[in-house]
Amino acid sequence: MTGRKFRCAARLAPRLGLAGLIWLAGMAGPALAAGSKSAEPAAPIEPLPVAKRGLPVELLRTLQLLQDRIARGGTQAHLAQRPLLGHIEGRLTALEPEAWGEAANVRAAVAFALAGGGPALLRLVAETGRVPEAEVPLVQGALAYLGGQEGEARRLLAKIDAQAVPPSLGGQLALVQATLVVRDDPTQAVRLLDLARLIAPGTLVEEGALRREVFVLAQMGDIARFEALSIQYLRRFRHSVYAGNFRQRFAAALTRLEFGNDRARFARLEAMLKEIEPEGRRDLYLLVARAALDQGRTGAAIFAADQAEILAPGGSVEAARAKLYRAAAGIVAPERFAGALAALRGTDRAALPDTDAALLDAALAAARQIRGDPPPAPAAPPEAPADTKRALPPAPAIARAQEAIGRIDAMMQGARR
Known part of the structure; x- marks a missing residue:
């Protein structure tokens, strides 16, 4: 089929129906194949040049x-980092x-x-x-x-533009620049941390920049961005090797922002923590409760302890810790005192970690002071039988020390003569 005939057939195609279209396609195939034979072969694709590094x-x-x-979250990678360095x-x-x-x-x-x-x-x-x-x-x-x-x-x-150097350096440089200005100009530090995240997405640099920026925003009182970036960190980097550091500081920041004293803010806190698994959420609530106790924010401690206990299995150490934190916060409130004291007395001290056992002792001591009870008398050591009361022989080290002191005294007396 010549080119002229092909164009005529194409104009007639709408009138030919399905059968006409099939005929037209059959006639066009040989013509296109013939045309392709006369075309020059395509030039081979050259690979893009790669600069030697x-x-x-x-x-x-x-x-x-x-x-x-x-x-x-690669713990093996974390262990391998120092040898690789x-x-x-x-x-x-x-x-x-x-x-x-x-x-x-x-x-x-x-x-x-x-x-x-x-x-x-x-x-x-x-x-x-x-x-x-x-x-x-x-x-x-x-x-x-x-x-x-x-x-x-x-x-x-400060004179070096982090965007003017390779990204492998630029993100790290912006992170350092933010560290150097954060005390004097936190707003500029936030801009630099944003830049570090932009230059190095998905890297340890972004994780570190995001972790730092959350707490700079908390110190600035920028609640909206604090919440947004906290959610972003908990979604993307909650398995990071450094996430434990984030959670400790996050709990302290939450209590400073008084989430427990504002129901609307506490609802937003719950929304943030729903981004992580129940066990991680429980542990964060426990951290918040303990941090709130350390800062004297009893309302936040009680709220967080209640939420932690809901997520903790019955009879677990986590449940005991949650009850302890709620009771320790409750003894300062007159309407809660009796129940809090009973809860403290019913706490199994042996089931608690050492730091929480010390908190239990301190809470019981505070409760006694509130009630005006005298402190318990220290138990007297049992008296040894009369026939066993004898002086212990001096240890060899003490004997040698006494001999050395005697020699020094003798030397000093000789010098005075």
């Missing part, structure tokens, strides 16, 4: 992959000085140092004298930060 960059990537597994430091220390004339290698060394590698490698890099001039402030600023010279580190690192 130096050993420091490759080893840094290995470390960061391991650390990303730590953010997802030592291995990488040894490999990079053995490089020829010329390797540090490349900016990419220098930046990788800085990222390695800030990610836990420490300052030793960076000192060696600086001493080679090969660092490109543009990278010198970065190296010196990182060394100042790792050496605790916050003012010098802030002066040098």
